Amino acid sequence: MLFMVGIERPQDNHTAWGIIVPAFEELGYGCISAADEQEEVLYRAKEVILLMAEEVIADGHMLSMLNTGFVDYRTKYPEFTEWLAIEVPVEGLKGKQKRVNITLSEPLLARVDAYVGFHHEFKDRSDFLAKAADRYMQSK
Structure with missing residues (x-):
């Protein structure tokens, strides 16, 4: 699934790179993270997306509700000066399986x-x- 990820550059050597994934806000979740080094940003973004997707599933929401595709969030989040569109395979995540009995002809x-x-x-x-x-x- 494609996710738009906002990146906030650190203000100095003592602050981290900020990461936001606004798609989760549609379901009432905040999805933010941080990376100490620029090289970690992509990894941390994918990590937080997978963690939040697991939470969404556990709460009974459908992952398809997160599928917003390409959205321009620059005006809503001006502090995030860079945006990435990254593909994260959340479709493979599944909630805990539960056995049910059904009757079919x-x-x-x-x-x-x-x-x-x-x-x-x-x-x-x-x-x-x-x-x-x-x-x-x-x-x-």
Whole structure:
């Protein structure tokens, strides 16, 4: 997923590089970090995005709500003079798995299994049902 990351240059040798990821504010989270050295900025930005994405999942939000793409935040955050668009693979993060029992008709279950068997982007029946439910909820 693409994230816009604001970078604030240190004012002197005793302050750190500031990092902000405004996309999380849409869900009511603040996502900030700091790096002591310029070389650490990208690593720290990716680290804080992954940490916050885990928190978002744990709180029951859908990661797709963070997918804002390219947004120009310069006027909203003038102290952050540099902006990076970085790709962070948050889609692979998943919350703690929980087993549930569901009831489906045998014909529907057979269709699901056949579909999963033919479409290898799904690991198994559970993966298909989870992704189908997520897509349905995103469309509403």
